[in-house]
Amino acid sequence: MNWLYFILRHPFFLLMMLMINISGTIYGYIWYGYQLKETPIYFLPFVPDSPTASLFFVIVLIGFLFKKHFKLFEALALITLFKYGIWAVVMNILVYVVTGEMTISSYMLIFSHLGMAIQGILYAPFYRFTNRHLIIAAIWTLHNEIIDYVFHMMPRYSVLNDYMEPIGYFTFWLSIVSILIAYYVVHSSKRKKLSLS
16 A cells, blocks of 8 residues: 555645645535525535535645645544535435436536545545544534534535435434544554655
């Protein structure tokens, strides 16, 4: 696996990942545009879930390019990339189960969000966040659940409106799994920790 970690930390690959994530972040905010126009200003930071997750990772990648660790953003990126990456994959599959239709856009969303989840995990050996950063990131993530499913600011999939309660329940436990993964990254003594150099 040494070859993989060599590639992941290589400046050219980091720059390529940065460009991909910047593009995905911009596209994500545009995708949420119609919903953001109708969102109260105090909820705005919590509505565009996936693009905000990739924005966290953009900040992490910029740090990596300069051999720096933005530890809070590492924790936020790991938790939210995995959570919203897997969430979007499951939701698009659920749309297919309900409607029987899978569009090109659906495939694009599935593969791009699966990539989000995978990249967050792949870079785990390079993260240096601590319990303090993990707690803040966990509070952000669980608070976001409240905004989404108590104040009804969740991403809009009109075809899934009748399933919001089970979706909210699934999303809560997906958040817990994502936080536990980050906890493992902090506490596993067997986990390989790699330098950016």
